[in-house]
Amino acid sequence: MKTFDDLFAELTERAATRPEGSGTVAALDSGVHTLGKKIIEEAGEVWLAAEHESDDALSEEISQLLYWLQVMMVKRGLTLADVYRHL
Numbered sequence: 003m004k005t006f007d008d009l010f011a012e013l014t015e016r017a018a019t020r021p022e023g024s025g026t027v028a029a030l031d032s033g034v035h036t037l038g039k040k041i042i043e044e045a046g047e048v049w050l051a052a053e054h055e056s057d058d059a060l061s062e063e064i065s066q067l068l069y070w071l072q073v074m075m076v077k078r079g080l081t082l083a084d085v086y087r088h089l
């Protein structure tokens with residue numbers, strides 16, 4: 003099973019190697035403003051799923067929110083340590 007740290011390493015590698023067809027590369031190229039809007043959208047989907055959907059559907063929405071937060075971290079050049087030190 004992939005962990006939060008595993009995904010972050012994968013996205014960091016995508017940003018460095020920019021493989022053809024990577025959605026992450028396209029997302030990074032879309033810019034901070036677009037990424038911010040995507041995070042708001044995904045957060046809203048988490049809220050709605052928590053109110054109205056199954057545990058599995060909620061889990062999927064949360065995973066997508068975590069993905070988009072990580073894309074924003076990579077875009078801004080943050081490391082996991084930058085975030086973890088605030089936990």
Ligand SMILES: N=c1c2ncn([C@@H]3O[C@H](COP(=O)(O)OP(=O)(O)OP(=O)(O)O)[C@@H](O)[C@H]3O)c2ncn1[C@@H]1O[C@H](COP(=O)(O)O)[C@@H](O)[C@H]1O
Pocket residue numbers: 012013016023024025026027047065066069070
């Ligand atoms: N975990 C994810 C992940 N979670 C969410 N997403 C993206 O976020 C979107 C969220 O889906 P929604 O249903 O909310 O949105 P949608 O309407 O289908 O899509 P949009 O039209 O809004 O783009 C998905 O369509 C994906 O584009 C992800 N994209 C990639 N990953 C993982 O990231 C890694 C790198 O992926 P690539 O860069 O594509 O190789 C791989 O391990 C992937 O599994």
